[in-house]
Amino acid sequence: MGTVKEMTRIISGFAGSLTIAVPTSDTRPTSDRVREAIFSALDSRDAIRGTRVLDLYAGSGALGLEAASRGASRVTLVEKSTSAAATCRKNAVVVLKSAPRVGAPVVQVSAQTVQAFLGASGEEFDLVFLDPPYDLGESELTGALAELVPRLAPDAIVMVERSSRSVEPVLPAGLALDKRKNYGDTTLWWLRGS
Numbered sequence: 001m002g003t004v005k006e007m008t009r010i011i012s013g014f015a016g017s018l019t020i021a022v023p024t025s026d027t028r029p030t031s032d033r034v035r036e037a038i039f040s041a042l043d044s045r046d047a048i049r050g051t052r053v054l055d056l057y058a059g060s061g062a063l064g065l066e067a068a069s070r071g072a073s074r075v076t077l078v079e080k081s082t083s084a085a086a087t088c089r090k091n092a093v094v095v096l097k098s099a100p101r102v103g104a105p106v107v108q109v110s111a112q113t114v115q116a117f118l119g120a121s122g123e124e125f126d127l128v129f130l131d132p133p134y135d136l137g138e139s140e141l142t143g144a145l146a147e148l149v150p151r152l153a154p155d156a157i158v159m160v161e162r163s164s165r166s167v168e169p170v171l172p173a174g175l176a177l178d179k180r181k182n183y184g185d186t187t188l189w190w191l192r193g194s
Contacts (some may be wrong), residue, residue, distance in 0.1 A: 008062055011036055012071030015098040020091040022060045023084040024183045026101045029060055030161060037175070038159060039066055041190075042127070046073055047157055051126035054151070056114045061088035062148035063129040064093045070107040075107045077132075089133055118147040126153045131161040142170045149174035149185065149193070156193035161186060 007019040008029055022029050030038075042048050049071035055064030058077035068075045077092070079085045092107040099105065110117050114132075128148060132141060141160070148158065149172055157178075160169055164187045169179065171191065178190040 008032065008060060010040060010062075010066055010069050010095060011014055013066070013071065014100060015065070015069035015095040018094060019060060020060055020094055020097060021087050022062075023081065023087045030063060031183075031186070032190070034161070034186050035062065035066060037181070037183060038063070038072065038188065042067075042157070043070070045157075047127060047138065052076075052153070054078070054125040054128045055129065056117075056130045057132040058109075058146075059084055059086055059131065061091050061109070063131060065068045065107070068092075068095060068099075068107055071104055073103075076123070076125075077107070077111060078110045078112065078114055080111070082111060085109055096148055097112065112142050115147060118151060119146065123150060123151065124156075125151055126152040126156050128152070128156065128158045128162070130158065134163040134166070138167060138170065142172065145169065145175060145191075146172035150183065154191040154193065158191040158193070160189040160191065162189065164189070 010018045025141045038130040051072045051073045053072045061077040063188045064077045081147040089110045110173040150184055164185050175191045176194045178192045181188045
């Protein structure tokens with residue numbers, strides 16, 4: 001199992017200011033600045049409390065765990081790297097120690113590929129984060145989005161984080177572009193279930 005190279009923090013909610021570990025390899029953490037922007041926008045839409053959240057290509061689990069801290073009811077972290085999935089599990093324990101006794105979120109970690117998870121899961125999600133490695137091919141991303149569509153609840157929000165040098169994702173039927181926002185080398189694609 002790899003060692004931890006750095007730490008990041010949960011920004012707000014019941015676990016606000018807690019530090020969590022970042023895996024040493026196979027991940028590219030979302031910067032605090034980008035996470036703050038994402039969750040500020042989601043909070044303004046009242047799009048977190050009570051939701052079922054899916055964090056694909058989870059890395060450290062920071063996006064999903066931030067949602068848990070801010071009131072999501074159920075969070076699933078999907079990460080194929082064994083060491084990163086182990087880090088997700090440790091981070092979930094750290095975050096859940098601060099959760100309220102009543103109404104604490106359920107956090108699950110699935111150590112498998114995104115395609116395997118989406119092919120096997122029948123669960124629906126209200127909020128989905130896709131933060132794949134920047135070198136993930138566009139066809140693989142398009143395939144993951146297509147497999148995700150049947151798992152989306154009505155009016156679901158899907159957030160795709162890519163390099164600002166990446167082309168616009170090809171959207172399958174069932175997903176529509178809501179907005180695009182650039183943050184330096186990072187572009188966020190806000191998608192809506194349709």
